[in-house]
Amino acid sequence: MAKVSMTVNGKAASGEAEGRMLLSSFLREELGLTGTHVGCDTSQCGACVVHVDGKAVKACTMLAMEAEGSEVSTIEGQANADGSLNVIQQAFQDHHGLQCGFCTPGMVMSAAALLKDNPKPSEAEIRHYLEGNLCRCTGYHNIVKAIMAASGQDVSSIAAE
Amino acid sequence: MYEFEFEKPSTIAEAVAALADEDAQALGGGQTLIPTLKQRLAMPSKLVSLAGIAEMKGVSIADGVLTMGGGATHAEVAADACAPLAALAANIGDPAVRNRGTLGGSLANNDPAADYPAAMLALKSTIVTNAREIAGDDFFQGLFETALEEGEIITSVRCEIPEAANYQKFAQPASRFALAGVFVAKYADGVRVAVTGASEEGVFRWSEAEAALSANFAPDALAGISVDAGSMIADLHGSKEYRAHLVAVLAKRAVAALA
Incomplete structure (x- = not known):
């Protein structure tokens, strides 16, 4: 296990991860951001798409450690500042x-x-x-x-x- | 996935050193490797991510030569390579896959249905590694086999920009891999035709079509020429004869697109 740190939806976030932990698992299980869904877990369905450094990626096909130091955006960060839908x-x-x-x-x-x-x-x-x-x-x-x-x-x- | 260590070096030299460990495995964008690990079809002791190596990035064109970092993503190739290769890269997988998957990773894997191998054979490529330069014609050695040695990293790739080129792909609709793909490139000294997705031997140059098109660069020049159906792949998506037919049709379409 190692500490992994990234910026998620504009805020510093960190958690513990093994080398094999997927970014989707890290977001959901370590950070509690369960808006990122895991549908197929085989990179086909796209329910887990998040942005890493501004690019859309499938969070089920990226390791949490690959996102170390990155800017990550998830569905939880999409609403307007007042909480209304974007x-x-x-x-x-x-x-x-x-x-x-x-x-x-x-x-x-x-x-x-x-x-x-x-x-x-x-x-x-x-x-x-x-x-x-x-x-x-x-x-x-x-x-x-x-x-x-x-x-x-x-x-x-x-x-x- | 089985457990593994993770390293992310920032130079080629550090990556080569990290890959010297037994059972260490290089990680490009992971768009094939991570699904493979999930199925427990591989058990590396350590993954060495190549994504942090600045000297393996970038796509540039100068003096008729296209140079691409081994770490260039498909999206970067689609944005900055010469037009025929950019168009090929823009139709690999889907946008999220193209943002992670890399040129070097795809070439090192040499999937028989991948798109890049056809381009590399057609575009007079040179595969540059940490240790040497390998002519594209010598690099691909059958299904999932390449000239790479254990721990060798594709650092960059050079292609000679052709007078004209076109890639035609008949995509398997679920995976978007090529059921067959034909890359035609026209140079001053002749035409090169490379075929992916179709043969049991992996990507190959179709010399008969090259000779015909070098003599007469027109779709009609391919009339009556066909690949040997016996060496084609047969699976639930298509028979040997179907793939042989696709190859001939796609080659004509590629030439027609340039005529």
Whole structure:
């Protein structure tokens, strides 16, 4: 065991980790940040997406020690300072971009990474970007619509299922 | 995962020293290695992360040569490499995987369905390690086998920028690995055609197609030419004949994209 320290959602955070501890386990079990979900644990589903030094990564496929000294952002850090939902989260609510909600933390973190690099993505660009985020409930239409809306674009042309 | 120690050196020399320990294993971005460890298919005593080594970063182009650090991520290759290789890197895995996975890690693994090996054979590459330089043509030695020695690290890769090049990939939709992928590169002294994902022997150069395209760089030049279906991979995603057909179609598409 060794001490691992990083900045999580703007605050210094540290905990104990073995070499083999995943970043997802460190966030959930050492720091109590259970908003980062572990769906498949095989790097396929994207429920565990967080940002490390500004880049979207799958926290189940990164070791906690690899994130030593990094800036980590999780779903817990996404709301506005007053606790209200941020633009992306609000758009997911407004456009029914979730049903069971299990994939939503990863979807929101991937959407945030996309919009940072590409503030006005096309529908096709959104769908391509979300290749690594699986949702078994919504059929994706409303997720895509929510991300379009969060980027300030017209969503009337997107299929309504 | 079995237990292991973790080290993150900041220079190549420190990494080489750390890898001298028995059963030590280099860790690039971990996008293949960590899933492998989770399945307990490997049991290293120590992982040596190469992610903190500044001299293995960066992608640059100068005097017709593309130079990429072994630690460059797929996302960095997609952003800064020459266009055909950038396009290839932009379609590896998904965005989160591309932010972690590295060029050197992928090449050292030599997955028979990975994309980069086709580019390395087509783009006259040189694989640079801590110890020597290896011609791309000599580097890949069958499924998951390379010319690398135990503990040897890919520090950088050089490619000669072609006059034109294109990569066509038929992706397995779940894994996004190549069911077959064909990289065509046109140089002043001839055309190189490399095929990944298809052969039981791993990535290979398709010399018959190279000769035909060097004589006449047009999709029609490939009419009637095919790879031997007998040496193709057969699995639940496709038969030998299907993969042989894909190779021919993808090669024509790559040439058509450049014609």
